[in-house]
Amino acid sequence: MSVRGLGPDAGPKAGPDAKAGGDISIREVTKIYDPDGIHVVAVERCSLEIAAGEFLVVVGPSGCGKTSLLNVLAGFEDLTDGEILLDGKPIAAPGRPVEPGSDRIVVFQNGALFPWKTVLENIVYGPMVQRRRELGRARQAARNLLAQVGLEGIEGSYPAELSSGVQRRVEILRALINEPRVMLLDEPFRGLDAVAKSVMHQFLLDLFERTRLTMFFITHDLDEAIFLGDRVVVMTTRPCCPKLVLQVNLPRPRDHRALGDTRFLELKRAALEAVHEEALKAFRAGERELA
Amino acid sequence: MGISFKRWVTNPDSWGAVASIFGFVLLWYVLTAVLRLPRFDKLPDPVAVVTAWLSPNPPDGLSIFTSVYYMDILYSVVRVLVSFALATVLGVGLGLLLGWSRVFFDYAFPLVETLRPIPPIAWIPLAVLVLPTTEMGVIFITFIAAFFATVLNTLLGVQSIDQVYFRAAKCLGSRPWDVFRHVVIPGSLPAIFTGLQVAMGVAWISLVAGEMISGQAGLGYLIYEDYSNLQFVNIVIGMLTLGLLGYGSSALVRLAGKRLMTWESRRRGVGA
Amino acid sequence: MASGILTAPSNPRRKAHPWLRQSFNRHTLRGAVTLVVFVILWALVVAFKVPYLRLLPPPRDVAVSLLQSVASAGYWANWWISMVHIAVGFVAAVVVGVPLGLAMGINRTVRRFVFPIFEVLRPVPPIAWIPLAIIFWPTVSLTIYFLVFTGPFFIIVLNVMDGVREVSQNHVRAALSLGAKPRDVFWRIMLPATLPYVMTGMAVGMGVTWNVLIAAEMVTSATESGLGSMTWTAYTNGILPVIVVGMLSIGVAGYLSSALLRLLGERLMPWQRRI
Numbered sequence: 001m002s003v004r005g006l007g008p009d010a011g012p013k014a015g016p017d018a019k020a021g022g023d024i025s026i027r028e029v030t031k032i033y034d035p036d037g038i039h040v041v042a043v044e045r046c047s048l049e050i051a052a053g054e055f056l057v058v059v060g061p062s063g064c065g066k067t068s069l070l071n072v073l074a075g076f077e078d079l080t081d082g083e084i085l086l087d088g089k090p091i092a093a094p095g096r097p098v099e100p101g102s103d104r105i106v107v108f109q110n111g112a113l114f115p116w117k118t119v120l121e122n123i124v125y126g127p128m129v130q131r132r133r134e135l136g137r138a139r140q141a142a143r144n145l146l147a148q149v150g151l152e153g154i155e156g157s158y159p160a161e162l163s164s165g166v167q168r169r170v171e172i173l174r175a176l177i178n179e180p181r182v183m184l185l186d187e188p189f190r191g192l193d194a195v196a197k198s199v200m201h202q203f204l205l206d207l208f209e210r211t212r213l214t215m216f217f218i219t220h221d222l223d224e225a226i227f228l229g230d231r232v233v234v235m236t237t238r239p240c241c242p243k244l245v246l247q248v249n250l251p252r253p254r255d256h257r258a259l260g261d262t263r264f265l266e267l268k269r270a271a272l273e274a275v276h277e278e279a280l281k282a283f284r285a286g287e288r289e290l291a
Numbered sequence: 292m293g294i295s296f297k298r299w300v301t302n303p304d305s306w307g308a309v310a311s312i313f314g315f316v317l318l319w320y321v322l323t324a325v326l327r328l329p330r331f332d333k334l335p336d337p338v339a340v341v342t343a344w345l346s347p348n349p350p351d352g353l354s355i356f357t358s359v360y361y362m363d364i365l366y367s368v369v370r371v372l373v374s375f376a377l378a379t380v381l382g383v384g385l386g387l388l389l390g391w392s393r394v395f396f397d398y399a400f401p402l403v404e405t406l407r408p409i410p411p412i413a414w415i416p417l418a419v420l421v422l423p424t425t426e427m428g429v430i431f432i433t434f435i436a437a438f439f440a441t442v443l444n445t446l447l448g449v450q451s452i453d454q455v456y457f458r459a460a461k462c463l464g465s466r467p468w469d470v471f472r473h474v475v476i477p478g479s480l481p482a483i484f485t486g487l488q489v490a491m492g493v494a495w496i497s498l499v500a501g502e503m504i505s506g507q508a509g510l511g512y513l514i515y516e517d518y519s520n521l522q523f524v525n526i527v528i529g530m531l532t533l534g535l536l537g538y539g540s541s542a543l544v545r546l547a548g549k550r551l552m553t554w555e556s557r558r559r560g561v562g563a
Numbered sequence: 564m565a566s567g568i569l570t571a572p573s574n575p576r577r578k579a580h581p582w583l584r585q586s587f588n589r590h591t592l593r594g595a596v597t598l599v600v601f602v603i604l605w606a607l608v609v610a611f612k613v614p615y616l617r618l619l620p621p622p623r624d625v626a627v628s629l630l631q632s633v634a635s636a637g638y639w640a641n642w643w644i645s646m647v648h649i650a651v652g653f654v655a656a657v658v659v660g661v662p663l664g665l666a667m668g669i670n671r672t673v674r675r676f677v678f679p680i681f682e683v684l685r686p687v688p689p690i691a692w693i694p695l696a697i698i699f700w701p702t703v704s705l706t707i708y709f710l711v712f713t714g715p716f717f718i719i720v721l722n723v724m725d726g727v728r729e730v731s732q733n734h735v736r737a738a739l740s741l742g743a744k745p746r747d748v749f750w751r752i753m754l755p756a757t758l759p760y761v762m763t764g765m766a767v768g769m770g771v772t773w774n775v776l777i778a779a780e781m782v783t784s785a786t787e788s789g790l791g792s793m794t795w796t797a798y799t800n801g802i803l804p805v806i807v808v809g810m811l812s813i814g815v816a817g818y819l820s821s822a823l824l825r826l827l828g829e830r831l832m833p834w835q836r837r838i
Contacts, residue, residue, distance in 0.1 A: 076458055102464040112459035116477035116554045125473065126463035158554040178463065307675030315680050333698050394593070401594030402601055408821070409814035410774040412690075413791070415781070416798030416806045421618045436774075496688040496771070500778040503693065511691070518694035530691045537686035 021087040022181035022214030024050040024073070029082035029092075030239075031068050042068035044239030045082070052087075052181075053212040057229035059219060059275060061282040065240030066218050067109075070186050073216065075100035086181065102126055104182040105175035109190055111167050113159040119146070119170050120155035126178040138177070145173045149203065165196035169203055176207070182214045189224070198256065201227060209253050222275060226250075226267050227258060234274040237282040244274040335524040340531075343524045351522035353513070364532065366509040367498060371540065374430050375494050378437035382490070383483055386445025391475055403442060411436035411497040419505045429501035429509075436497035437490035444486025448479030481555060484548035491544050495537045510536075620803035628804035629811070638793070642816065645789040648704075648776055649820060652711025656768065659712075660719035661761055667720065668727025669753070678724075681717060689713045689775045693782055703787045707779045714775035715768020719761070726760025727753060759835065762828040769824055773817040790816060 031043040042065035050056045060066045071077040073084060075091065075098045084092040086104065100106075105126075113122050120142055127138035146152055149169060159167050168188055175183055189200050205228065208215060219225050225232045226248055234244040246267055250258050258264055299305050316337045322328055324336035343349045347356045354360065389396045389403075411432045418428040456478060460470045502511025510529050517525035549556055602622050609621040620628075632638040667674045692713055700706040730753055738752050780791025794809030829835075 074458075074462065076461075100458070100461040102462065104462075106458065106462050108455050108459065110455070112453075112455040114456060114459075114473065114477070116480070116552070117473075125460075129460075129466065129469040129473070130464040158557050160554065161557055174463070304675055307672075308679035311676040311679045312683060314676070315683075330699055330701065334695065397590045397593035398597045402597050405598065406814075408818040409810050410770075410777050410817060412774050412777045412781070413794060413810045413813045416794055417619075417803070417810065420798065420801070420803065420806070421615065423615055492688075493771075493774075496690055496774060499688045499690045500774070503690070503778070504781060514691055514694050518697065523695075523698060526694050530687050530695070533691050534683065534685075534687040537688065541686070 022052040023085075023087050024048075024182060024214065024216070025085040025088075026050075026069075026073070027083050027085070029069070029072065029084060030080045031065070031072055031077070032080045033068075041239040043072070043079075044241055046241040047082075048233065048242060050214060050216065052214055055208055055215040055217065055228060055230045057215075057217045057219060057225040057232045058235060059222060059225045059232055059271065060235030060240060061237050061275070061279045062220055064235050064237045064278065064282065066235055067186055069240060070106070070184050070216065070218055074104060074106045074184050102130060102178045103180055104184055105178055105180040106184045106186060107168075107171055107175055107188045109187045111159075111164065111171055113167055113171050113174070115159050118156050118158055119162070122159070122170060123174045123177055125174065130178070132178075141177060142173070145177060146170075149173065149207075163196070165192055165200060168192070168200060172204070172207070176211070176213075180213065182216060185215065185217045187219050188217075189219075189221075197224070202255065204228065205252075205254055222268055222271050223259065226264055226271065227254065232267070232271060234271055234278070237278045237285065243278065244271070246271055333523070335527050340524050340527045344528050344531075351517070351525050353517075353522075353525045353528055359513075360528075360532075363508055363510050363513045363529075364536070367502065367511070367533075368536065370426075370430055370433060370502075370509065371491075371494050371498055374433035374498070375437050375491060377430075377434050378441050378490055378494070379487060382438045382441025382486070383445050386442045386483070386486075387449060387471075387475060387479065389442070389446045390449025390479065391471060400446075403439075407439045407443070411493070412500045415501060415504050425505045425507065428505055429498065432501045433494050433498045436493040440490040440493055441483070441486045444489065445479055445483050448482025448486070449475055451482060452478035480552055481548075484544065484552070487544050487548070488541055491540050492537065495533065495540070499533065618803070620807055624804040625807045625811075629808050632805070632808050632812075638812075641788055641790050641793045642812070644787070645776065645780070645791065645813075645816060646820075648707050648711055648780070648789060649772060652708045652776070653715060653765075653769070653772055655708065656712045656714070656716040656719055656772075657761075657765060660716050660764070661723055664720040664723025664761075664764075665727060665753070665757065668724040668757070669749075674724070681720065685717045685721070689771065690778045693779060696779075697783070703783045706783065707776070707787065707789075710779040711772055711776050714771040715765065718768040718771065719764040722760045722764030722767070723757055726757035729760070730756040755832075758832055759828075762824070762832070766821065766824055766828075769821050770817070773813065773820070777813060 026046060026048040029043055029046045030041070033040040033042055046069060048056075058066050058069070068077070072079045072092055078096070078098050079092050079094060081094055083090050083094075090096070091101075091104075092098070113119075114125070117125065120139060123142040123145065124135065124138040127133050127141075128135055132138075133141075143152070143155065146155065151166065151169060151173075154162060154166065154170075159170070162170070172183075172188070189197050192200060201224065208228075215228075217225075217228060226246075229248050232246040232248060233242050234246070235241065236243045248267060250261060250263060320337050322331045323334045324338065343351060344354055346354050349357065352359065385399070385403075389400055414432050414435055415428070418431045419425055422428045422431060452474065456474050457470060460474050465473065498509070499511035499514070502509035503515040510533050514526050514529040514533075517523070517529065605619065606622050608616045609619050611617075663677070667677055689710065692710060696706045696709050700709055734752050734756065735748055738748050743751065776789070777791035777794070780787065780789040781795040784792035784795040790809055790813050794806055794813070797803075797805035797809060
């Protein structure tokens with residue numbers, strides 16, 4: 001077995017093991033937190049359809065509830081109302097026990113590589129605990145992955161010995177080796193400097209070209225959103241639901257030249273307006289909370 | 292450690308260390324042997340201590356050439372080792388369980404918190420009367436001291452693990468046991484070793500008290516026995532030996548921690 | 564912990580009286596169950612004469628003895644004496660230890676010449692000082708004060724020293740660029756920034772202090788009283804219930820003194836309060 005699109009036997013596979021697909025349907029999802037009886041409506045009646053192999057980017061002001069949506073999607077939290085289907089099968093509904101799974105892997109905001117494991121141990125962690133393949137073959141697959149993205153020679157390093165850019169790349173590989181149907185990326189490049197960020201963008205775009213996995217990518221960086229996504233959804237501030245959906249018609253494969261494209265600038269202007277409106281709302285709400 | 296002799300000699304800190312310890316010993320000598328100030332004249336002077344300690348024929352029967360000395364050391368070390376090993380196994384186990392399961396925490400932690408404030412030394416009378424041998428009593432109180440320090444630090448260690456690692460592990464398909472083995476244990480290891488360091492320190496404190504009050508043989512017993520026999524030089528020898536052993540045992544714990552946590556020492560630069 | 568992470572609150576709309584919810588929830592009830600079971604087990608162990616443990620005093624005897632103690636003036640006098648021992652020795656350790664720690668943290672020369680002595684003396688268990696202290700100090704009270712002093716002293720000094728060295732250089736620079744004099748830097752930056760370390764040192768030291776006090780009171784029980792001597796006298800007379808009463812009292816006293824320190828810390832460091 002090898003990772004889809006990255007190995008010799010690329011292409012969709014048949015049979016029960018096939019991990020093709022990645023079609024997400026979010027239907028009327030509502031998420032209410034209730035700490036100490038104070039209702040916080042994080043997400044309200046949010047509906048979104050994500051096609052298999054689509055790169056969807058969600059944009060919104062910080063604290064707008066986008067991470068709540070991702071947590072529900074990942075199976076870290078339950079939802080209050082509505083349902084979420086993955087390839088037609090429900091993965092989240094009220095009263096349904098939450099269950100994260102290796103079919104939808106999260107890449108976290110500040111990185112979540114296990115600091116006590118080496119790069120290689122981190123990458124083979126998923127296959128190892130899922131007992132999906134022999135450890136030796138998993139190691140070989142991990143080495144191949146590292147080599148394909150030009151990171152050979154760091155297998156034995158601990159995450160703390162690597163730059164944050166390399167850490168993020170390793171974390172994405174750690175997700176990828178499990179052949180997920182969906183990748184959930186929660187502001188994965190936050191805190192990286194501009195140069196590292198642009199390297200990461202190219203890295204992720206290349207991966208996407210090769211794998212065509214469904215991507216659910218959260219950010220508050222508009223340039224990043226338009227540059228990476230097939231579709232950009234601007235969210236309203238709390239409660240969070242889609243305010244504006246932008247179809248990004250830039251051709252793929254993309255590179256940095258797309259950033260200067262007039263279509264890019266037009267999309268950015270449209271998105272900026274919507275985001276600015278929501279940011280102001282969030283700002284005023286913050287003032288009210290303080291008053 | 293790879294600090295060369297040359298670097299040691301040229302380092303002003305080491306000169307300071309030599310000077311300060313020499314000054315301290317000198318002050319001690321002047322107060323007790325030269326000026327013989329009231330009260331100080333009762334204390335043994337450093338020259339007497341060192342000559343007795345190194346003498347093949349010590350006046351008070353205790354030196355590096357006497358077997359009594361090594362017997363007492365052996366007794367104390369074995370007691371500390373047994374208690375410390377028990378405390379490590381049971382304390383780390385309990386601490387991990389407390390941190391791992393909310394339900395177990397709810398049931399067990401209040402009992403731990405009820406017993407913990409009782410200083411180990413306050414257990415001595417009960418331990419000596421109830422347990423069949425005084426040996427068991429001494430080991431019990433040494434164990435109790437180390438145990439609570441280990442439990443608490445292990446628990447704090449588990450609680451301090453960033454939730455993101457639990458989520459990542461779940462996401463990658465871990466079952467509860469995998470999370471325990473690959474997240475809970477390594478994640479709390481730094482705090483566990485902090486706890487073991489503290490545990491080693493308090494174990495020695497309790498051991499000395501236990502040996503003084505109830506024991507037969509051991510360095511605490513030696514100190515107290517020599518006090519009763521007015522052999523004051525031996526008290527200082529005993530104290531210094533305890534200091535050396537205490538220092539050595541913490542160093543061993545630190546070394547073991549370093550060995551087990553390679554990822555901690557191999558960081559990229561400072562604070563990277 | 565871990566199992567709690569993935570279980571979000573299942574019923575978000577339920578509301579109860581906050582006080583009621585805090586004190587009588589599932590979690591505290593479980594703890595109460597354990598404590599009750601513990602006492603019942605203790606009683607059973609004694610009643611059924613389990614080997615070794617049958618020598619324990621039954622809980623009923625302990626309860627009776629506790630009630631008798633609480634009603635007697637002598638018991639409270641022991642409390643008072645132990646508290647005075649702790650207060651004097653501990654305050655002395657703070658008064659001497661904090662300035663010394665500050666000096667060692669700020670001034671390299673002081674650190675260079677004093678720190679090695681600490682490194683040599685610190686590993687000696689405080690209780691090992693008992694015989695020398697008895698020999699040296701003319702009165703038993705002074706002996707006990709000295710021993711209580713040695714318990715937290717080293718811990719406080721070393722914590723304060725580390726605290727000074729952890730003071731953020733940026734805060735110092737910010738103060739200087741805002742026009743602070745070195746004196747202001749000391750009083751307004753160094754001191755508040757080290758305060759958490761002082762409090763940590765005191766909290767850790769307090770644990771050791773009670774250990775040392777009890778040992779000191781036990782060893783000198785013939786001439787001085789206190790909760791430790793009370794326990795020791797009960798031991799020499801073989802009155803087991805009083806031993807347990809003594810242990811419990813010492814536990815409560817130790818807990819109270821730590822709680823007092825925590826309260827003091829919250830008062831002195833309002834910026835560390837959590838929302």
